[in-house]
Every structure is written in structure tokens, then in C-alpha cells.
Amino acid sequence: MKQIFAHVGLLLLCLFWNGLPGFAQDCEGCKDHTLFSRMPNFYIVNYSSNYDGFEMRLPENESKNVEGQRTHIEYSFDYESGLQHPSMLQVKRNYQNAMKKIGGKVVLDGAYYSTMLVNKNGKEIWVNLELSNEGGFIYLDVVEVEAMQQEISANDMLEALNTNGFVALYINFDTSKASITADSQAIIDQVAELLNNNPELKLSIEGHTDNRGDAASNKALSEQRSKAVSSALVAKGVAANRLSSLGWGMEHPIADNRTEDGRALNRRVELVKK
Template sequence: MPGYKAQPPKVVEFGSYTEGDLFYCQPGKRCTSGDPGFNDEGKLVAEGKVTVQRYSTEKPAGTLAVFRNYENAIREMGGRRLTYTSTHDTTNVFLIDRQGAKVWIVLSNAYDSGYQLTYIEAKPLQQVVKAGQLADAIHKQGFATLYINFDNNKSDVKPEAKPAMEEVVALLKADSVLRLSIEGHTDNVGNAVTNKTLSQARAQSVVKALVASGIDAKRLQAKGFGSEVPVADNRSEEGRAKNRRVELVKLK
């Protein structure tokens, strides 16, 4: 906006929107997990590279001018407004989705001296893991933890999980007598029964991928626990992210 000065941005290479806002995607109806980037509580939980950019001024143009400026600019870029509010001087969420590359834009527009933009560029956290590290963890504690990203409510192993899966294959090929229980876990967002079914399907998908890479199916089993065995506090997004995991548990 003319007359506004950009403050130094704050960038987190992998994170999520951490404000406490509850958003409405329709009049009187909170956003749900059916809306891109949200959970059933109405919170934005999109994950990826997060950039927070604050703009300040001594001569505010007005919250309506700021809102219309970004609404029009985002629309021209092929984006859309996701949230519904009765006033423009509040927080709204927009989404630009180009060929599967998603960027959420959160416009916090309730400041007298400026406004704030938060960009979340969707990308999964890539766990750097080696077969030797997995072997050490299994030897010391009987299990190793993997963070494999799945699409929301989906169980297919995504292509970006290939490096981690290759290390699990290397682990099993290096120790020909090792047998593993592949155990899926979720956070507590959503229905408990559905989550347990989903975690079982994800564990089975991992087993299927390992078998396709040459591992004997007799050395593997799949179990889904849903949200029954958390390792962190589900009240925070950071805790929920830790709970969404796959564990490789040594079978006797």
C-alpha cells in the first residue's frame, strides 16, 4: 500500500499459523477440515514455509482500502477468499492454488497503524533419516519414529516420502532377521473411529511400499492406533504434528 513501510520479515522454514483465530468459511458456520488448510475447530493449520510481514504507517489509508487492495490483487493472481467476516477490519484468509502449489495469505487488518500479512507456502516437513539412525533407535528403545506426510484424510504414501522409505528398506536388508510392526498414529482432530481406521490404512500403505521394494511381507505387520497413544500435547499444533507419526516397532 502507498505510504506504508515494510518491517523486516520473520521467516520460519517450516511451521504453521499459530494465532488463536477461529475462522468462518460460511455465514454462521466455522471452517472445517473440508476447507483447505483448516481443522474442524475452525483454525488454520496449514503447514509450510511461514513468512510474517508487518506494514506500518503514520497516515493509515483505512482498513477497507487495505482489504480491497489485497482482495483484488489476490483475485487477479487466481486466488480466492476462504473466510467470511461481516466486517473488513479483522483477519481474513485467502488461498492461491496454482497447479497444486498452495499459498495461504492471512491479512490481519485490525491495526490503526498498519496491517500484517502472513504467508504459508505449503510444503511438507522432510525428515532426514538414515538406516543407521533407525537401527540405533530400534536397538536402544525397541522402536524408531518416522514422520511421513500424507494428504488430509488420505493413506497413499506420497513421492516425497521415497528417501525415508529407502532408508527403511536399507535397514531391513542390512538386518535380515529384523521383523517390524509398522504402526500408524494420528492427532486427536476429528472422529476417533475414523482416525483409527485411517491410521491402519496408512500403516498398510507403508507395508505395501516396503514389500514393493523387495521386503518379505512375512517380516512386516501393520497396526493403526489413531489418537490412542499420543507422545505430545494435542492442544498445540506442534504437539499434534508430533503425534502424526509412523513407528517402526521391533517384533520378537
């Protein structure tokens, strides 16, 4: 399983060494996450912040794919300071205690990693901490869970259908279920608008998954999800005889299933012009 490093900083005094001679400096453009500060005597060697999706470790060797704004930060201890870096346990307990202080909880406590979760302002924030070099390196990611904004409109869909014969949509469903989440209602509304504005148009609703899990289960799930989309459109006034449903499971990937970004692209619903 690809490990997901999650970040939330600590409620500790943040020591910034930038511009001070004799101390290591943060990489250009790097910064702590806005929620928390860092462990003393550590500096940032790698940083990124964008929309991403990946798996969080859970108990019982399970995992959970979460998607949202991911901030990834890698810290290194300033070995040139002449000080002794904290132990893995010390770093881990600091992060866990900081999470508990803001109302979060420890989901998983491993020897050199920890998964944590906090709800803040109505939003889930998943955290994974990973340590190496006996505590001298800290890898963090914070994922503020949210749906990717579907920017395609009914007119965009029609253009894609006329040009390519299909269009891929990223509709969110409850985990391992075929129930469409509330944040994907806007996509359903746009598809309904497309069909209602073009009464001669007929579509095949086709579900696709990534390659995690067994092929039979993925195919069944993709079929259930395509039927759920069709049912939602019928509820919006679209005639059922204009729609058909099909589930392909993992059979037709459009991206590399070895990466989380690729798997996210493969989890899609396609509208195919009939």
C-alpha cells in the first residue's frame, strides 16, 4: 500500500531559522500548515499543497481513501545545531497530544507512524505522521476532505459528446456503496439539464473503478453506481428509455493505477452517446 503521509503541525513554539547564519533554512516557498506550528530545531526540506487523494492507514490492516486539499511537508532536524534530536516516541506523542488538544483523536498508533482525525468547522481533516532516522526526519500530510469541484457544464458535456462521443465525470459515492453524495448533486443537475435541453439525446451511463479490490466486486459496484446515476436522472424528469446502465469495473483504466492520482482518475462515470 502506498503510504500516505499526513500533516498537521504541533501546538508548539515555532522556531524559524531563515536568515540566521549557522542554521539550516526552509526551502524556498515552504511554510508550516496554518493550523499548527513545528517541532523546535526542524526545518522544511520539501513542501507541496494541492488537491489530491490517497489512502490513510486504519486499524486491522485496513485503509481509507480520502480526497481533498493535501498539504505535504517534510521536516529535517538541524543536525548542525549541535543538539540531540527528539526520539520517535517523543515526536509522535507531541503530535498526538496536539491533535487531542484541538478535539481530534488518534485513529492508529504505529511504531513509526500515526493516523489522526479531527473535525474542524464542519470539515474532516485526516492526518498521518511518519518518522525516520530515529526521529530526525518528519513526514506530514494534512488532508482537508472535500469534493473536487466539477467545473464542466451541460454545454461542455454536449460539446464533448458531439466531438468525442463520451465525457468522463467524477461523481462521488459513499465508500464502497452506490449512494451518490450530496456534494455531487450539482453534477447530476447538469446532466439532467443536458438531457432535458436535448430531447433526442440518448446516453449509456457507464461506471469505472480503480484496480483495488477484486475484479468481480468492482464490476458489481460500478454497475450499481451507474444505475444509481440513471435513477437520479429519471427522478429529475429524464425518460428512462433514453438511458442505459453499464459497469466496467477495472477493465478500462485511463491512467496509471500504480499512483494515487491515476486511481482517482480511473474512478469515474462516463456518459457515452448512443
